[in-house]
Amino acid sequence: MATRSAVLAIINPNSGTTSAEQKKLLQDAFMRQATALDYAPEIAHTTHAGHATELAAAAVERGVTRVLSIGGDGTINEIAKALRRSATALGIVPIGSGNGLARHLGVPLNPMKAIDRALSGRPVVIDSGEINEYPFFCTAGLGFEAYVAHEFAKQPVRGLPTYVRTAFRAFQAYKPQKLLLNGQTKEVFSLTFANAGQFGNNAWMAPTANISDGRLEQCEIRPFPAQAAPMITWRLFNKTLNQSSYWRGNSITTATVETGEPLLIHADGEPLTLPTGRAEVRIVAGSLLVLL
Ligand SMILES: Nc1ncnc2c1ncn2[C@@H]1O[C@H](COP(=O)(O)OP(=O)(O)OP(=O)(O)O)[C@@H](O)[C@H]1O
Numbered sequence: 001m002a003t004r005s006a007v008l009a010i011i012n013p014n015s016g017t018t019s020a021e022q023k024k025l026l027q028d029a030f031m032r033q034a035t036a037l038d039y040a041p042e043i044a045h046t047t048h049a050g051h052a053t054e055l056a057a058a059a060v061e062r063g064v065t066r067v068l069s070i071g072g073d074g075t076i077n078e079i080a081k082a083l084r085r086s087a088t089a090l091g092i093v094p095i096g097s098g099n100g101l102a103r104h105l106g107v108p109l110n111p112m113k114a115i116d117r118a119l120s121g122r123p124v125v126i127d128s129g130e131i132n133e134y135p136f137f138c139t140a141g142l143g144f145e146a147y148v149a150h151e152f153a154k155q156p157v158r159g160l161p162t163y164v165r166t167a168f169r170a171f172q173a174y175k176p177q178k179l180l181l182n183g184q185t186k187e188v189f190s191l192t193f194a195n196a197g198q199f200g201n202n203a204w205m206a207p208t209a210n211i212s213d214g215r216l217e218q219c220e221i222r223p224f225p226a227q228a229a230p231m232i233t234w235r236l237f238n239k240t241l242n243q244s245s246y247w248r249g250n251s252i253t254t255a256t257v258e259t260g261e262p263l264l265i266h267a268d269g270e271p272l273t274l275p276t277g278r279a280e281v282r283i284v285a286g287s288l289l290v291l292l
Contacts, residue, residue, distance in 0.1 A: 006041075008067045009068040010045075010067065010069055015074070017158060017159035052078035056080075056081075060082055068093055069092055091115075097163055097200065100199050101138045122292065127285050128195060129193055129282065132279055138199070139195065142264060143190035143191050144190040147170050149271040152271075179257055180259070181257055182256055189222060191221075195209065197209035202239075204239040207239045207242050256278070
């Protein structure tokens with residue numbers, strides 16, 4: 001008798017606003033569907049930040065062919081960094097606050113349907129990016145978006161309403177940053193390196209980004225007067241930000257950012273502080289298999 005192939009679902013109990021009961025229902029559905037498709041299903045719950053990377057790395061080591069991320073972009077990031085350049089494919093079950101990668105890739109936002117897609121779909125190759133030693137799969141950046149990521153991480157509750165409140169307050173407090181971008185002096189409101197086109201919640205910073213073209217979109221937002229904020233926000237969600245006079249995009253494979261002080265950045269929405277004022281950004285073409 002042929003051995004059934006193992007499939008692992010990693011659940012972040014801390015993601016988004018899905019209740020523990022709903023997560024239990026998803027877990028049961030995964031077990032049922034995977035068993036019906038003749039897989040040997042396994043489930044693991046993360047107990048701390050970084051745990052998903054350890055679980056995924058062990059799965060790669062054991063030759064598990066499919067690893068499902070039941071969480072948001074932060075959980076995907078932790079799992080995918082262990083899956084990069086391996087034969088193990090990532091399945092996405094989006095239950096996060098923003099779900100940027102799922103939305104970009106057209107993964108169903110209904111988690112039951114997403115489980116089905118992850119179990120029945122075929123592996124498709126996508127790119128990833130790196131900002132210094134930190135991999136990212138959706139977007140990485142600095143300026144306002146990094147400031148919001150740092151403030152959001154301090155909130156006791158996750159989810160979209162908290163994110164909107166945090167971003168609104170951050171806008172009042174934030175001052176645009178001076179930096180050297182590829183050797184040129186700039187003042188930016190925000191600077192994004194986009195592998196996928198959006199941050200999550202259909203906030204499209206890079207409307208034309210292609211996740212498998214071997215390139216990143218480098219998107220700058222110039223400082224703007226407060227009265228331009230509603231139009232910029234409308235364009236962000238209307239997928240037309242690239243038509244704004246405050247937006248500038250370049251298709252790149254590498255970039256360098258320098259500031260005089262430790263840099264606040266984010267990678268897939270996770271806040272990070274670089275010990276130096278220098279960030280090296282690069283594309284890692286064709287580096288991850290995703291089940292679509
Ligand atoms: N058991 C845990 N306890 C606390 N934090 C955890 C645990 N497991 C994972 N984490 C952390 O939870 C954070 C948030 O997870 P995730 O990004 O999946 O959800 P989200 O922020 O709600 O969604 P999105 O990124 O789509 O907005 C990640 O930084 C991850 O490291």
